[in-house]
Amino acid sequence: MDHRDHAGTARPARRATGARLVLTLLSAVTLVLIPWAGPASAHGSIVDPASRNYGCWLRWGSDFQNPAMAQQDPMCWQAWQDNPNAMWNWNGLYRDNVGGDHQGAVPDGHLCSGGLTEGGRYRSMDTVGPWKTTDVGSDFTVKLYDQARHGADYFRVYVSRQGYDALTQPLRWSDLELVRETGRYAPAQDISIDVSAPGRSGRHVVFTIWQASHMDQAYYICSDVNFG
Numbered sequence: 001m002d003h004r005d006h007a008g009t010a011r012p013a014r015r016a017t018g019a020r021l022v023l024t025l026l027s028a029v030t031l032v033l034i035p036w037a038g039p040a041s042a043h044g045s046i047v048d049p050a051s052r053n054y055g056c057w058l059r060w061g062s063d064f065q066n067p068a069m070a071q072q073d074p075m076c077w078q079a080w081q082d083n084p085n086a087m088w089n090w091n092g093l094y095r096d097n098v099g100g101d102h103q104g105a106v107p108d109g110h111l112c113s114g115g116l117t118e119g120g121r122y123r124s125m126d127t128v129g130p131w132k133t134t135d136v137g138s139d140f141t142v143k144l145y146d147q148a149r150h151g152a153d154y155f156r157v158y159v160s161r162q163g164y165d166a167l168t169q170p171l172r173w174s175d176l177e178l179v180r181e182t183g184r185y186a187p188a189q190d191i192s193i194d195v196s197a198p199g200r201s202g203r204h205v206v207f208t209i210w211q212a213s214h215m216d217q218a219y220y221i222c223s224d225v226n227f228g
Contacts, residue, residue: 043091044146046208049134049223052112052125053079057087059132075131079124086122091147093122094212094219102209102218108172111207112222125222128170133226138198142180142208142223149187150212156181158207159197159225166203166224176207184213200227 045051050058056076060069064084070077079086086093095117098105106115112125142157158176160166169175180195197204203226210219 043094043148043212043219044144044150044210045091045093045219046142046206046210046221046223047145048141048143049136049206049225051090051093051221051223052131053086053093053122054090055132055224056080057090061087073132075127075129078127078129082124083121086124089118089121091145093117093125093221094217097216098218099216100211102220103173105218106220108174109170111171111173111220112205114218114220117220126170128166128168130167131224133203133224135228136225138200138227139194139196140225142193142195142206144191144193144208144210146187146189146191148214149189150214150217151187152182152185152191153211153213154182154184155191155193155211156209157193157195158209159195159200160204160207162200164204166205171205171207171222175205187213197227202227 045054047054052075056073056079059073060066060076060080063069064080064087069080093114095105095114110116110126113120113122116123142155144155156178157180159179160171160175161177164175177197179197180193182193185191203224206223206225208219208221208223210221211217212219
């Protein structure tokens with residue numbers, strides 16, 4: 001089931017306002033129905049190319065107990081087995097009070113979990129393996145859905161260097177190349193950032209730092225892509 005087929009939880013950045021309402025209501029209903037799910041965090045994440053946990057929620061949120069996931073989408077399977085709240089709270093992968101010292105707060109090997117933030121809730125995002133990818137070209141757009149309209153002091157978008165093997169290597173800061181740093185963004189639900197990452201082919205990781213502007217709150221988001 002891909003993004004186009006999943007109308008009930010359609011990607012907010014590509015759907016009308018009514019779809020956003022459905023997405024919000026579905027999240028709320030799901031949290032009521034699943035007794036072990038933690039409280040929803042009305043924050044945001046990169047929805048295109050989909051962050052790891054957003055993609056797992058998008059594909060499997062309505063069918064998360066299906067054993068077929070283990071074969072069809074093994075990285076999402078291990079994530080759901082480890083901590084389902086990582087997907088229910090796909091928009092809450094952040095750290096407070098980092099003070100701009102991102103590399104100090106988030107060590108190598110734990111970039112995709114925000115340095116094991118939220119008590120390690122998102123640790124499965126660091127697992128190395130065949131995460132589902134989004135096809136992109138050398139020029140593409142990173143899209144944020146900011147449900148709480150936090151705005152941004154800046155975004156930093158990194159892409160893994162050619163030669164990095166996402167299938168076998170934990171992600172390190174030295175594996176990344178900064179391809180775009182922005183200025184401030186006013187509060188809005190949908191924010192698009194155009195980036196250019198030439199000279200790449202095959203599987204890569206897009207790593208986005210979103211420094212929210214409402215307080216010292218930094219989001220660390222891994223998206224898996226395939227440069228065709």
